[in-house]
Amino acid sequence: MVSKEGHRSKIIKKFDINEPKFQKLVRNFDEIFWDINQGYAMDFIGWLKVFRLGTISTLKRLSVDIRQFINDEIINGHKDSIDYENPRDFVDMLLKRMKTEEGGHEQISEVTALYELEDFIGGHSAVGNIIMQTITQIARNPEVMAKIQEELDSQVGDRQLSLDDRTSLPYTESTMYEALRICSSPIVPHVASCDSNVGGYDVRKGTMVFINNYELNMSPQLWSEPERFDPARFVRGGKVVKPPHFLPFSTGKRSCMGSKMLTNVTFPHRGHGAVKIRRALPRGRCQLADGGGTHASRQSGSACRLVQAGLPGADRSVDILSVSQPET
Numbered sequence: 646m647v648s649k650e651g652h653r654s655k656i657i658k659k660f661d662i663n664e665p666k667f668q669k670l671v672r673n674f675d676e677i678f679w680d681i682n683q684g685y686a687m688d689f690i691g692w693l694k695v696f697r698l699g700t701i702s703t704l705k706r707l708s709v710d711i712r713q714f715i716n717d718e719i720i721n722g723h724k725d726s727i728d729y730e731n732p733r734d735f736v737d738m739l740l741k742r743m744k745t746e747e748g749g750h751e752q753i754s755e756v757t758a759l760y761e762l763e764d765f766i767g768g769h770s771a772v773g774n775i776i777m778q779t780i781t782q783i784a785r786n787p788e789v790m791a792k793i794q795e796e797l798d799s800q801v802g803d804r805q806l807s808l809d810d811r812t813s814l815p816y817t818e819s820t821m822y823e824a825l826r827i828c829s830s831p832i833v834p835h836v837a838s839c840d841s842n843v844g845g846y847d848v849r850k851g852t853m854v855f856i857n858n859y860e861l862n863m864s865p866q867l868w869s870e871p872e873r874f875d876p877a878r879f880v881r882g883g884k885v886v887k888p889p890h891f892l893p894f895s896t897g898k899r900s901c902m903g904s905k906m907l908t909n910v911t912f913p914h915r916g917h918g919a920v921k922i923r924r925a926l927p928r929g930r931c932q933l934a935d936g937g938g939t940h941a942s943r944q945s946g947s948a949c950r951l952v953q954a955g956l957p958g959a960d961r962s963v964d965i966l967s968v969s970q971p972e973t
């Protein structure tokens with residue numbers, strides 16, 4: 646990859662997915678996201694946390710382990726070989742901003758840099774989980790599978806699927822939005838930075854504000870048959886159209902930084918994943934053994950399985966990870 650300044654970025658370190666330390670990092674992120682996305686009463690009634698002190702201390706321990714990994718395995722390696730004039734990647738850019746005050750750049754603290762990095766690395770958890778949520782919904786709904794196959798046959802045929810195909814595959818593209826709608830992950834709470842008024846309600850500075858994402862996604866006043874998985878609700882005139890009340894990535898300055906990357910990275914899985922499941926499950930529907938939100942899953946390791954229902958030998962299962970790879 647070449648940056649605006651013409652520097653070619655290199656991979657400074659690549660982790661082996663079988664490396665135990667790396668697997669522990671992935672598991673730690675999954676555990677944390679799973680817990681914070683449950684939407685407990687404690688999130689808005691602070692004193693209830695006395696009942697969850699054990700879990701809170703476990704989460705703190707996992708965060709400390711994550712920070713140690715990032716310092717030892719990522720930051721230190723970069724610090725040893727960095728050339729501040731020629732940053733190679735995002736980590737070098739953060740280190741440069743930590744170091745320089747000159748040149749008109751605002752300096753950032755080490756804690757801010759670590760938060761930024763952890764937010765980005767933690768994003769992997771959401772990528773894996775939304776792929777699984779989408780493929781699970783596709784597998785549960787044979788009519789959706791069939792429509793994806795139809796769209797792929799007519800627009801792509803036998804050639805390799807590419808990112809340029811996204812615009813000509815609105816139905817396939819919409820399956821992810823529909824999975825995001827059905828999951829309705831809770832959105833990070835915000836705090837009003839000044840006295841304000843929202844929809845006629847006075848909101849004092851310092852008040853915690855939650856977006857009720859479930860209501861936005863599942864209200865019968867906003868959607869027809871909200872319980873039904875129907876990607877077609879996002880397709881209008883051959884294009885993907887998202888209604889203004891659909892805010893899975895929140896809105897405003899602090900909305901999700903990874904949303905564009907997410908839609909690109911997960912695109913091939915929606916197409917080829919669906920086709921592979923269709924071949925693996927010629928008839929019958931699937932049900933997911935366990936639930937979870939977009940960030941919220943303990944299943945992204947090997948445990949996530951789709952249990953086939955309505956097929957002879959209902960105990961047979963399809964490992965969802967084996968159907969999530971694009972075909973070559």
Ligand code: HEM
Nearest residue numbers: 764765768771775832833894895899900901902903907939
């Ligand atoms: C299913 C996938 C995802 C969903 C539903 C999601 C949703 C969200 C939401 C609701 C927020 C909070 C916005 C707010 O506070 O108003 C957020 C923030 C953020 N997300 Fe995501 N996200 C996803 C994937 C990702 C990925 C893959 C990355 C990065 C690789 C990422 C990076 C971030 C970052 C850095 C922020 C913090 C932005 C800020 O505070 O300014 N997200 N995301």
